[in-house]
Amino acid sequence: MIDTNVIAISLTGVTKRYGSLTALDAMDLTVPQGQTIAILGPNGAGKTTAVSLMLGLRTPTQGKVEMLGGDPRDIRTRSAMGAMLQSSGVPEYLRVREAIELFRTYYPKPMALGHVVELCGLEEKVNARVASLSGGQLQRLYFALAICGDPKIVLLDEPTVSLDVEARRSLLATIKLIAQQGRTVVLTTHYLEEADALADRIVVIDRGVIVADGTPTEIKSTVGQKRIAYTEGGTAHEFLTDSPEVVLRELFARNAQITDLTVTGASLEEAFLHLTKREENHAA
Numbered sequence: 001m002i003d004t005n006v007i008a009i010s011l012t013g014v015t016k017r018y019g020s021l022t023a024l025d026a027m028d029l030t031v032p033q034g035q036t037i038a039i040l041g042p043n044g045a046g047k048t049t050a051v052s053l054m055l056g057l058r059t060p061t062q063g064k065v066e067m068l069g070g071d072p073r074d075i076r077t078r079s080a081m082g083a084m085l086q087s088s089g090v091p092e093y094l095r096v097r098e099a100i101e102l103f104r105t106y107y108p109k110p111m112a113l114g115h116v117v118e119l120c121g122l123e124e125k126v127n128a129r130v131a132s133l134s135g136g137q138l139q140r141l142y143f144a145l146a147i148c149g150d151p152k153i154v155l156l157d158e159p160t161v162s163l164d165v166e167a168r169r170s171l172l173a174t175i176k177l178i179a180q181q182g183r184t185v186v187l188t189t190h191y192l193e194e195a196d197a198l199a200d201r202i203v204v205i206d207r208g209v210i211v212a213d214g215t216p217t218e219i220k221s222t223v224g225q226k227r228i229a230y231t232e233g234g235t236a237h238e239f240l241t242d243s244p245e246v247v248l249r250e251l252f253a254r255n256a257q258i259t260d261l262t263v264t265g266a267s268l269e270e271a272f273l274h275l276t277k278r279e280e281n282h283a284a
Contacts, residue, residue, distance in 0.1 A: 006033040007069065008153055008184040009054060014063035016049050023049040025208040026063070031201075033068075033152065036185040038195035041205035042276050047188050050205065051155055054186065055083055067153060079107055082151035084142045086158055092131035096122055096141055099130060100148050107149030119174055120144040121167070135162035143171060147178060154178065155186045160194065172198060196268045206276045216268060223266035223274050230261040240266060 009031035016024040024046045031037055041047045052058040053065050056072030070077035090099045100117070104110035111119075117126050120140045125133065133141060139162050146154055159175065160168045175198060179185045189195055195202055195216070202219045204212040212219055226244040230237055230251070241247050244263050251258060266274075 008033040010066040012064045014053065014060045014065060016053065017061045022208050027210060029203065031184060033184055034182050035200050036179045036198055037201045037203060038187045038189065038199035039203050039205060040195060040272055045205045046208040047205055051157060051188060054155060080151055081153045082146040082149055083155045084146035084157060084159055090130050094130050095127055097126045099141065100144055103145045104148050109150055111148055111150045116144050116148045121170055136164060136167045139163055153184045157188050158190065160191060192268045192272060204272060204275050212275050220266050220268055220271045223271050225266055227264045227266060230258045232256055232258045
């Protein structure tokens with residue numbers, strides 16, 4: 001049962017500076033337990049810094065970070081969190097089974113080894129050495145290490161990098177499953193369709209501040225345009241417009257022979273680009 005009254009993640013007035021660079025600027029963010037949140041932003045926006053603060057890998061210059069009401073650097077708090085980072089590393093001489101068993105010892109009540117292996121699709125590689133794994137298999141192992149402790153909060157940084165289509169679909173289904181069990185999931189990804197499909201909530205960061213926060217539908221509605229797509233004379237046409245009614249009236253008025261007509265809202269990618277667009281002549 002998901003108790004949304006429990007606050008899983010709280011950033012209050014959090015600023016993080018690296019010398020003269022401000023990576024995060026007075027950020028406020030509250031995430032209830034059981035919510036899946038995608039943090040999006042262009043390179044250098046502050047996503048990685050935010051996740052590092054949540055994990056207790058860095059400390060804020062100002063403000064306060066709490067995970068499940070505790071300090072993320074405290075061992076009791078960290079034992080309730082699992083993370084999959086792009087910089088993850090496992091000794092290559094270990095076997096997959098040994099790596100998972102090692103990480104299970106870090107947690108007070110870990111998942112059963114067999115359950116982790118099955119969830120992550122590693123049955124055929126359980127006795128293989130880490131050094132022999134392909135890029136996609138290595139990603140599945142890193143995910144297994146993130147969830148093997150049965151954490152309440154799971155932080156996933158680009159979890160589907162290097163995965164083929166089938167492996168990506170399988171991992172996304174597993175992420176959705178662990179979220180449905182009441183865990184809080186924090187996801188960063190460059191695959192915006194994944195954020196659209198998985199997240200209850202999307203937070204867009206740009207230049208260290210939150211520029212949008214809402215459901216995928218709410219984020220997409222910020223574009224304020226509609227996408228019209230149709231085929232005419234064998235040629236496909238697709239574009240965004242502020243006035244779909246005017247366009248459709250014109251098409252119908254000239255008796256255009258059109259097929260495959262659709263009118264939809266903007267995509268998450270278009271909304272993301274709209275929210276994070278940089279002025280060409282922005283002063284340095």
